Amino acid sequence: MTTKLFGQAVQRVEDDRLLRGQGQYTDDLMPGALHAAVLRSPHAHARILAIDVDAVLDVEGVVAVYTHEDLVGAMAEPLPLLIPHPTLTHGRTQYALARDEINYVGEAIAMVVAVDRYVAEDAVDRIRVDYDVLPPVVGIENARDGDLLVHDDVPGNRAARMEQQVGDAEAAIAAAPHRLSLDLQVERSACMPMEGRATLARWDTDSRRMQVWTSTQTSTGVRAAVASKLGLDLGQVDVITPDVGGGFGVKIVHPWPEELLVPMAARALGRPVKFIEDRREHFISSAHERGQLQHVDVGFDDDGRLLGLSVQFWHDNGAYTPYGLIVPIITSTQLLGPYKPDNYKVVFDSLYTNTVIVTPYRGAGRPQGVYAMERTMDAIAAYLGKDRTEVRAANFIQPDEFPYDHGLLFQDGRPLIYDSGDYPASLEKLKALVDWDDFERIRDEARAEGRKVGIGIACYVEGTGVGPYEGGHVHVETSGKVKVSTGLTSQGQGHQTAFAQIVADELGVPFEDVEVVTGDTRRSPYSVGTFASRAAVMSGSAIALAARKTREKVLRIAADALETTPEDLEIVNGVVQVKGAPGSRIELGTIAVLSNPLRYAFDEASKAATQFVVGDPSKPPVAEDDEPGLEGKDFYSPPRSTFANGMHAVVVETDPETAEITILRYAVVHDCGNLINPLIVEGQVHGGVAQGVGGALYERMAYNEHGQLENASFMDFLMPYVSEVPKRIEIDHLETPSPLNPLGLKGAGEAGVIPSAAVFASAIEDAEGFPITSMPISPSELFALRLHHEQKLQEGPHA
């Protein structure tokens, strides 16, 4: 028997190529292409009075320069608002090149195309723009005050106000025996993939086709945007995603101005054009996330059980809302985590500021929601003097309550219904993994030595695998090799490995014979994209279904050839054989030959399928209900999202003098349903935890009051090195399969980063003994908090 690969820690097939430097990223392609450079606004808020490009035109090597005046048709219109929502009453998007107003430092104003990037950048420096500089709106408080406006026609800077309610939270809180209120804050951060944005386009003047290679998470999205903006038929546009050096959300389709301008220029000039973003551009003209202010009112009983929960938060959406309200909707719904408050009300305002746009970053609103809820859980435990895990356990949805309907609408417009999970079991695993019950002793011993250590816990539930659909295509070649395609893209997740495992199992072929292609609209024109931890769930399921269809056809043809029935056949190691009589066999490649009746033979194998060799002369060579070729195609479209979950614990030590924060232990219990490949899942968790450490302890976007991002480089924007990431991340898995898809999968890609801010706040609070309400937290901030609380303590008796 072929060993079952599903669930095995198979080494990633991608790594050999990538580690040897043989990856092919967008900038590696077409070295002779022209290069684009973009003039970006130096001001956060200004009106453009005049743009003078005269000095650019006589620069040797410059081929073209574009401003908004040069854009025609749909290109001159604002960029699409991709995800409209009824409550997004004041949605606004930017122009591909600014028309008359700019709303953040970094907004694109003009684009120069030249023989190389050096000339293009030098030419950009020669463009003169006269601005009428306007006062900018920076920070959520200023946006909320509404004294100054980002967009003149958006009162109060409010893009949307959304409210969801189940039960009567206010009445329940009022009637509760205990009540607490919390004011919380989460800072901005950004994804920072190693490879920035990158787009290359070639207009084939002979076949009148547009080919675009772009570093994206959604090739079909870019394809639709390019076709629509440039007035091309969808069938004329191919979008191909080569290797992508990290996505983390920022490469979801927006579409970027450059993703449209580069194809536009390539067509106009009849020459390939590429745009390769530099790091500073990434800081000021890609997307950020996370920034929120939150207010929580909660009522609970003596056991810490939630009776009513009312949350209001203010979400900084930056200068425009191309991605709608996805991030704050996720915050408002995923905040509930594994708990059931029964009476829940959430209201959020999505506010404009004169800063870079805010769109999903790994976790996508969940880290903020989990932070609000888990800070609340810790506050309740502190108030009641109870163990923090006890309060959480008192509020868990129980295993026999699934499917659990929260009575809310999720980000996909579908009901928020959890499909499966076992939260009490997860908590027990985590407590055992991190020696929770023994920690009081450890903390006391450390204190006796003058050290400060603390333990934190945070639980989350993550809606993964959102629709609408993905497809899979499986093709068996006459060599017996299997070519698989799915439309969503890869940014390092190991899709080529995980999907090949699925196909090898379903089809009974050697793993090495399966090759997977992703993100190429020529192979898979119908697809959605890679985000929301959906690739394994969506494409994994679709590919499994496609492989099953292929298998059906294999067995049907083989049964004919071996004069038996499909039920009596099995496929082992790429060979179809009669069960119990392995001598009666036929190679998969031969079946591929037989599946395609030929007129011409080009090699020895295909002679077996020519017209004088096969087929019943009384019947059509291809039956009415059949197709030539050995391939299967299918789509998977789920009724709603599937909900993964997990719990993290971290032990930190805070230096009594310097307030430096050191991680002593990090433990994760993770439930993403059935694991295709535990190695890959653990890799995702490791990466997520590393990114979460950055988000909790280091990363922030230092906008000053003028809307200038003061830390727009890796000199000043701190990211964790390997020395700041826990040396060992202890992981335990629980597998509660999803009933919603054929393989019982749930997503795993974002999990590691979701509870970070919450778990570190919990641990630092435990070490220090005072509440942590604003994240991320630096040693200086912690030091200042200590001074503040010492002062309060001294004043206490007199107050």
Next chain:
Amino acid sequence: MRISGEAVLEAPVEQVWNAVLDPAVLVRTIPGCEQLKVTGENQYDMVVTAGVAAIRGTYTGTCELRDLQPHESLVLKAAGAGAPGTISADVKVSFAATDEGATLLTYEAVAVVGGMIGGVGQRMLTSVSKRLAGEFFSSINRVLSGAEPQEVAVSGAADQPATPGSPAADAPAGSTFSAPQRSGGGGGAGLPGGDFVQGALVGGALVLAGVLAGALAARRRG
């Protein structure tokens, strides 16, 4: 960016006042100042080269001295831009005589630094400013003490020689004061056509911001 500070110049207030209003002195003493063109009463177009390492560049822009209370105070408004970024500043400058017959200058500035220097150079601004401030004050002191010869080229409608120490109001509009040959330049290196520097820029404000930050730092050291 808000900066305030003070510095002591070794000359009586009248002399310092005249020096600060004299384009021939300013062009010689503002670090990196290559050209001052008089466009009106106490109004100038400036070309300044300043910066450090990769964010060095040439700035062009405007500078205006207004709200003049002779020998007491003035407000300098400057704005400009260059390849490395943009800067605008409002600087209130006060003059006071010290007991030793010198002049105490007090500055209060609000500066907005944008573009690349705004995002990448913020943390370098203070150290660069300190260096520029040091250069500016020692140059002014040398001019005031007569140690510095006035090698200032003047061109313009009147084509008259510069008179060191005379107020700028005496220079007719259109006069251009050029500093003697110095190292630097650079923003447009490699590009044909040198007039692109008229882009936008206010090295003047950058320098002033630098002077102010430097003065503040100097005071803190004191």
